[in-house]
Amino acid sequence: MSLTGTGNRESGMAKTTWRRLATMVVPVLLAGCSIVGGSKEPATVYAPDPRVSPDASWPRVTWQLEIARPDAARSVDSLRIAVRPTPGELQVYKGASWAKTPSEQLQAVVQRALEDSGKIDAVATKGNGVAADYTLLTELRRYESDYAGNAVPAATIEVNAKLLHAPDQAIVASHTFLQADPAAATDTASVATAFGTALGRIGHDIAGWTLSNGSARQPATPGK
Numbered sequence: 001m002s003l004t005g006t007g008n009r010e011s012g013m014a015k016t017t018w019r020r021l022a023t024m025v026v027p028v029l030l031a032g033c034s035i036v037g038g039s040k041e042p043a044t045v046y047a048p049d050p051r052v053s054p055d056a057s058w059p060r061v062t063w064q065l066e067i068a069r070p071d072a073a074r075s076v077d078s079l080r081i082a083v084r085p086t087p088g089e090l091q092v093y094k095g096a097s098w099a100k101t102p103s104e105q106l107q108a109v110v111q112r113a114l115e116d117s118g119k120i121d122a123v124a125t126k127g128n129g130v131a132a133d134y135t136l137l138t139e140l141r142r143y144e145s146d147y148a149g150n151a152v153p154a155a156t157i158e159v160n161a162k163l164l165h166a167p168d169q170a171i172v173a174s175h176t177f178l179q180a181d182p183a184a185a186t187d188t189a190s191v192a193t194a195f196g197t198a199l200g201r202i203g204h205d206i207a208g209w210t211l212s213n214g215s216a217r218q219p220a221t222p223g224k
Contacts, residue, residue, distance in 0.1 A: 043096055044189075045099050052112070060118075061215055063134060065123045066125065066135050068136065070139065071137075076142065076143055079100075080096075085147050096188045110210075113207035135166055136161065140157075140159055152186055154182045154194065155180070155195040158179075160175070161175055
């Protein structure tokens with residue numbers, strides 16, 4: 001069918017059709033997003049910034065590490081703060097968002113925990129030019145406020161970590177970490193505070209696990 005020479009009548013009909021389609025599409029897009037809590041006020045941006053204290057038992061290692069960007073499903077790695085009011089139902093808090101995506105938060109807290117520990121020669125994000133002996137691969141499976149049948153939700157973070165030995169591309173260790181810290185109340189600020197606690201604890205556990213398992217292949221010196 002030709003797209004030229006159709007006349008003003010066809011053009012007018014086409015415009016009318018597109019207007020009708022547009023009015024149908026917008027409500028569908030809005031209906032696809034369930035939102036709880038908050039109001040129509042501008043969004044509050046939350047930026048968890050936990051500080052991780054190293055354990056004295058962590059080994060002092062002489063190798064270098066690169067940390068890959070965590071893998072995560074789009075529904076998990078969103079700036080919206082996810083909440084699970086009941087099993088099988090995922091919503092988001094209205095009027096609130098993260099300053100960084102959950103995957104960025106996770107990568108940053110693990111890297112800083114290792115850097116601040118003084119237990120490793122060098123650590124950097126993947127692609128920053130470090131001649132790495134190991135690569136830390138992570139998959140962020142959950143990053144949500146989960147009621148799990150309780151009166152208040154828990155900040156729930158689940159991460160699968162794999163430590164890759166770079167010279168031979170062998171996985172030397174794999175472990176799934178789960179951290180759930182109850183919020184003090186149901187409001188969004190309390191939930192964000194609980195996420196800061198959960199993020200710091202899981203970052204601590206992943207950092208210590210990485211150092212310990214890397215030492216199985218590389219020589220380590222006594223902890224400082």
